[in-house]
Every structure is written in structure tokens, then in C-alpha cells.
Amino acid sequence: MTKHELLTEKAIRQPSKWEPGNFILRDAWFPVTETRQVLDRPVRRTVHSQPYYIWREKGQYVASEFHPAMAVDIAREASAFTAGTGRYPVVEQYGYVWVWYGNPDNADPALIPDIPFLPRHRSMPEYASGTNYFHCTYELVLENILDLTHIDFVHGNFSGTHESEDDRISVESTSETVTMIRRVKNKATSEYQRDVLGIKEKTQDVTAFTHIFIRSGVCFLHAHFSSAPSMPLMQTNTPESRFLTRANFVFAPHESWSKPFRRTWPKTGPMVAEQDESVLNPQNPRYLPHGDEPDCHTRFDTAGLRYRSRLRDLINRQKQGDFSYLPDMAEGSDIAQVLNVKRLS
Template identity: 35%
Template sequence: MLDVKDAAITPNSHGDDYVDPITADPREFAAKVNAWVPHDIVLKDAWFPLAHSFAVTKKPIRRAIYSQPYFLWREGDTAIAAEFHPSEGMTGTKSAYSDAVGRYPVIEKYGYAWCWFGNPANAAPEHIPSLPYLPEDGGLPMHMLGTVRFDCTAPLSLENLIDLTHADFLHADVVGDEKMDKETVEVFHDSETITMVRTCVNKSVAPIMKIFGGVKADVQQVRQVIRIYLRSHAAIAYGRFSPGDNVQLFHPCVPETRDRTRLDYAMNTSNVKKTNFFRYLMPKASYKVSRQDSFMTSPQSPRYMQPEKRKDLHSPLDEAGQKYRVLMLALAERQARGDFAYRDNVSADCSEIIGYDGK
């Protein structure tokens, strides 16, 4: 049984002229869903977690956001981000994304070097997303961190991710199959985020927990959450399994180009007992899961960039994905009109909505 609910998160700073693109006009909503071309979306004035903090050293490393080059290194303990390699200086034409000497705004938080993509004058710490289960000063052990890549556009990867039901089929050998007594799905949104909450009653135990996590039962009570910060192309995945352990994953999809995505993930399993092998194995399962995701999304990605006779069909279970599309398009349209302001506070603690209790 599947129950679907929806609610718009109470806005913090919407003006009277704001129109929710999801509830405004059903016909326009459907048109936008079917007009989706994820490669055409480039959102600016956002913080992107370009590298784990440990990767930023005195030796410069190169990253990119939509092919815009970012070089990162340290001067003392301070992380620096610039358009140009420090040994070369400003040898090319400076873009509008950096300051007078070619440097970008950069902030270290949650164990990442966050770099600003957009007008440097608009960079503000309060636009960094809330990640309640990652320590603000970083410091997670290396076995909880990793990097994978997808040969697909970042919005497509996130659209796949927000449909939590896909895991029962694509990742059944890790998180369990579709067998359960009841399932409830809720979708929440504001102008900057979308959140899907899935509650499962008596769901088949996740194989990785049964084999390596010490779970002896045949079924679990499960609450899974995906929350996407639209501009930063970043998601938090939070799962509560009883019996079992919580899964606390940060899943940032940095668009290196329009069709290649870098994922420097962090999975905080500090809540799991040190004697439980699940603590060390679960973060590494990301490599297997990412290959399974890439198997599905990589062939899809180029098809959006060429004429296609087949329709992009949907089912009622695609509710969260359809709303993700419309919210992304609405942001892109607003930015095309020159409006880059944040209408909702992405740094506000989201613990309550994802169900995080600090453990």
C-alpha cells in the first residue's frame, strides 16, 4: 500500500509576488515536467563542496564547476580557491566569478572546502546548506569519506536519487527489496529545497545489515529521507532502521561539466559501535551503489540532448522527481530574469524535517 502526501514548507522570506511553481497551475506544471532538459540548467550564486578538506594541501589541486576552473591550495592553514594556478598568476582573462585578483570566496565547513559559483559580492556563509549529522569542523576518519564520478549531468543524478523507491530494485542487494507491509511517502518543498520522506512498515532487512550489521530479525521498521539543496546540487540521505543502525550520508553532486558529475561523499557511521563491521563497510558500499546508479543514468543523460521520439513517461511514484524538475526550472527561469536572491534559508537546521535526533 502506498500513501502519498505533499506539503510546501512554510516560507521564510517569500514576498507577495512569489508564486509556488508546483501549486500555481496544473497545466503549466505538466508542461514543465515534460520540457525537462537537465543539461540546460546552470544555477549560480551557490556554494559547492569542491573537495574534502584533507585533499586541500600546499600542493594545488584542480576542480571545476560547469567547466569553470577552480584551483585549491593552502596558505598556512587557510584554504585558497582561484581561477588560475598560483605558479602562473592571472595569465588569462578573468571571469565574473572571481575577485580582482582571480580568487573565489571559499569557506571550510563540515569537512569540505566550499567554493562560491556566481557573483562574489553575493557570497554569504548563510547560504551553505544545513548538514546536521556532519561535524561542523570536519574530522571524520578517512574510511567514512570517498569519491565517485558519474558520466551524466548532475540534475539527472539527483532526480534519480530523490526517488527513494528505486533503491528496492537497483540496490536490493545492499538495502533490501520491495517487500513490506505498508509504505508511506511524503514530499515537502520550498523554493530552495525538496525533501522526500519514506516510511516502511515491516520491510525486508537490508542485506548489508543482516550480514555485517548483526541484525537477526527478518524485517525492519524503516524511515528514509532524501533532502536536496537545489542550487548546490547537494543531497543529504538519512535512514533510520529498527532494528539496525542509522545511515547518515552526504551526497553532493558537483557538476564538473554539463554531463560529468563528481561526488565527494561523506557517510558518518560514528554512531555505530566500533566492534560492528557495518561501521567500516557501509561507507565503502557507496562505490558499489554508485556503479549501479551510473549503469542507469549514464545512458539516459545524452538522450536529453538529442531529438527523441519516445515520450518521457511518468507514474504516480515519480511525484518527487517531477516536483524536483519544476523547482529547478523555476530557479533557472528566475535567474534568467536577473533574480539571484535566496527566498528561503538553506542553512536553517533541518534536523526536525529529516528526523535526526542527534544520535
């Protein structure tokens, strides 16, 4: 793809309003903290501004609405999120503590995303994980992640510029997920790959993947380069509040053939996140209700548009009081096959 092609792509005007952060989706699991960060003293997290105090009690994880040192009349002050008990449903999986946001009666652990490249009952090494913040709605973070072409313009130094011979996008979705695959032929090798990883080839064929879970914001990112190493990533994208998104991330280093890359690539996390923040933060106020300016799109926005439409379907169902998960969830492709990773769980 050349820049010229992108600019001359026929823009499609979207008449429907897009107001991220306007409706809170319920009944979802959120991986709010790494298990290694939780000891006997409580850590505090929020999901859609709802407080979660998390600690270990006799080896078991507890997620409470209240700090244990607070003098609270639970019967009077506990909310419907804990059915008046003060304690949320909580599960330890994939090295994270998952808490439920919604009706506790519906908190089925089977609804936790299948993360094939992470072991279900073990943490990844500490160097492979971290946390970043984005000052915008989590919907904008997800839209940004689903636009894999932003990588060329925002993260070009790490993953190569937009120059390539061919660039194809395909999108799959269910009522709960959106998957995007981008296949690029002869994409320019990046500065990072050339100068840090020592890749000699000037161009590479690349297949890049994004898989997002609409309710929770959890996403998987991966890419296969014909010469450079890579490894998959899980990122949490939790809406701590309307305009603050916490992104806990963890890589699966065992998927990379390059030992130095396993150690050095996770260190770029804060730099990559800062590049995203530089576009997301200014973008955020533009979607506050102030008029009917339509967005323009190209074929590279197909995944983002699918996300908006699937999100709208979920919002409409929840507005009608339907918080259930539909059976089509199970009909999506095996994500281990899509990402081309070894299944560990």
C-alpha cells in the same frame, strides 16, 4: 507495496520538456574537496567547467582561477567569477572546502547548507568519506536520489527488495530544497543486512529520507530501520561539467549504534555508486533534445516532479537576472528533526 501495485499505478503524462543540463544555475556554494586533500600544492576542481585551483597559503585556503605557477596577467585574464581578482570566495566548513560559483559580491557564507549531523569545524574520520563519479548531468543524479524507490530495484542487495506491506511517500520543498520521506512497513531485510550484519528479522519497518539542495546538488541521505543499523550521509553531487558529476561523500558514523557497521558501510560506497551509474549513464542521452517523448510517472515520483518544478522556477528567475535566495528558505522544517539526528552544528 507489491510490484503489481507499482505497475498498475496510473501513469501521469508530463507534457513539459525536461532537459537536464540545459541551464546553469549560479550563485551557490560547492563543497569541492575535503580539507585533508588540500595542502600547499594546488588541487584542481571544476564546477560547471569553471576551473578552481585550491591550496593553502599561510594556513588559509585559496581558490584561484589560475595555477600559481602559471604566468598570467590577472587584470586581463581573470573572469567575472572572481571579479577580476583571480581568486574566488572560499570557506572551510564541515571538513570541506566550499567555493562560490557566481557573482562574488553575493557569496554569503550563511548560504552554505546547514548539515546538522556534521561538526562545523572538524572532519569526519577518513574511513567515513570518499568520492564517486557519475557520467551524467547532476540533475539526473538528483532526480535519481529523490526517487527512493530506485533503491529497491538498483540496490536491493544492500537495502532490501520492493516487497513490503505498506509504502508511503511525503514531500516537502522550499524554493531551494526538496525533502522526501518514505515510510515502509515490513520491508524485506536485505542480503547485506542478513549476511554481513547478522540481522535475523525477515522484515523491518523503514523510514528513509532524502534532502537535496537544488543549486549546488548537495544532498543528505538517511534511513532508520527497526532492526538494522544506519547512519546519515552527505553527498556533494557537484556538476564538474555538463555530463560529469563528482560525488564526494561523508558519513556520520557517530549516529550508528553498531561499531562494525560504522567501518564497513562506507566501504560499500563504490559498489552502490556503480549500481547507480549503471542506470544513470544510459539514461543521460535520452534527455538530450531529440523530440517530445513524454515521461511517465507514478505517485513515487512526486519528489522528482517537485524538483523539476522548483528547478524550473529557479531557472526562470535566473533568466530574468534574479539570483537571490528567497526568504522561504528559512521556513523549511528543521532538517535535524526531519532526519532524526543529533544536531552537532
